[in-house]
Amino acid sequence: MxxxxxxxxxxxxxxxxxxxxxxxxxxxxxxxxxxxxxxxxxxxxxxxxxxxxxxxxQTNSWLQYDDEEQEDHDLAEVIEDTLLRHNVADEVSEQIISCATVIGYPRAEQALIGALEHLYVFRPFNLKTQKKPILFVGPSGAGKTLAVAKMATRATLQNVPVKVITADTQRAGGTEQLAAFTRILKCPLQQAETLDTISFDDGYLTLIDTAGINPFDQEALKPLARIISKGTVDAVCVMPAGLDASESYDIARIFMALGVRMLMPTRLDTSRRLGGLLGAASSGLIFADAAHSPDVADGLTALNAQILTRYLMPPTDRTASSSHTTTTSRKKAG
Known part of the structure; x- marks a missing residue:
């Protein structure tokens, strides 16, 4: 096709x-x-x-259509089983399967990679060219503070001058946690009582940690909406893997409405159901980097379709899908 x-x-x-x-x-x-x-x-x-x-x-290639249709069915079955295991929402699953079966790749993992590349946008942060401050937002417990520490570490390793601002001053231990990292990195740490009081320095890549927020509380969202609406920051939604697909989609849509455009998945190493991430990205958010390890020095990965497929379809699943395809081919030959 x-x-x-x-x-x-x-x-x-x-x-x-x-x-x-x-x-x-x-x-x-x-x-x-x-x-x-x-x-x-x-x-x-x-x-x-x-x-x-x-x-x-019309062309006469319909003579081969029956065999191609059977192959598409087998490939679709493998991908459907994969998405079912990850509790992917039906609508999202149907889009991925439809796209995967028309791309033309013979193996399920290749087709899944191709579908994800076509349906989603992957745009990891380039810290050396990043101009605007990066604002980390998301629900409580998503891993924003650790994500900021990891991004600051990456910047330091790339010799990019970095400054950290925390507006998460009410949570016990929040500021102290960041302070421990910034002391090691020897980068400035500034506290801001509210988002409205934040000021930026042009000489630094600025990373802003925010307090966990209830996305369904309209009053709590107003300060966030004000700073994003100014257009002076790039806001990224930090969302843990493993959340319910519908819940993730609803949260993502709310942050999208505020002007958030990027999605940073966390806990990829400890989650076995990633349907929520696909649900969140289907809202229109762009995949940025992802947190795949508690290791601060090497805990972020530049997410792309191949890496995401690796989490959706681990090597054991690929072996099974390959065996399924081979068995089907032998049946056809016989």
């Missing part, structure tokens, strides 16, 4: 572009609102068997 992405101001315009380009037999694989814009993105596919040629006649 041929996969193509369309961008338009409205869903109606995007759908018309799909019909004009791929014809009435096009399959809608996924739809998404683009962050930082008023555009929508529609991913569609069409099988060459149904693609109209320049003279209006």
């Amino acid at each position: 041929r996969l193509k992405t369309f961008y338009a101001k409205t869903m109606t315009e995007a759908m018309q572009m799909v019909r004009d380009t791929l014809g009435e037999d096009a399959i809608i694989v996924a739809t998404r609102e683009e962050p930082n814009s008023k555009a929508v993105r529609v991913t569609a596919a069409v099988d060459p068997a149904f693609e109209v040629s320049t003279n209006g006649a």
Whole structure:
């Protein structure tokens, strides 16, 4: 199948572009609102068997369609089992499976990587070129303070001047925890009683730790909304892996509405169900770095589709899926 992405101001315009380009037999694989814009993105596919040629006649590749359909079914079954184990929401799972089966890769892990690359955006922070302060936000217990310490350590190792600001002054031990790290890194640490009192230094990469927040408390969100609305910071939502998929999606949508655009997963090493992360990213948040270890010096990884697939489909699962595909192929040959 041929996969193509369309961008338009409205869903109606995007759908018309799909019909004009791929014809009435096009399959809608996924739809998404683009962050930082008023555009929508529609991913569609069409099988060459149904693609109209320049003279209006259909190609005759339908002769091989039955075998290809069976292979797609086997691949879809492996990926569906994987997503079910991770408690991925039905709507998200359907998009991933649809995209994976039309990409054309023969192995399940390859198809899953391709689908994740197409459906989600991966944009790890480049600390050497980062201009705006990074504001770490999220629910209580998500791991924001440790994420700030890890990011500050990475900056120091890359010889990037870094400054840490904590607005998490009410939590017992919050400031002391950061102070212990910043003393070792020999970087400045500033306390701010409120987000409104924060000031920035142009000579530093500034990392801002915030107090855990209830995303369903509108009053508690107002100070956060004020600082993000100024456009002077890049806000990243720190979210632990293992949360309920629907809950993660709701939380992500709320932070998206405030102007948060980035998602930093934590606890990848201690979570076995990652459906919540896919649910959060399906809201439109962009995958940034991820925390995969309690080790501060090497606890962040630049997340991409391959790494995420490794967590979704560990090597043991890949061996099983490979055996399943081989068995199916032998049955066909016999």
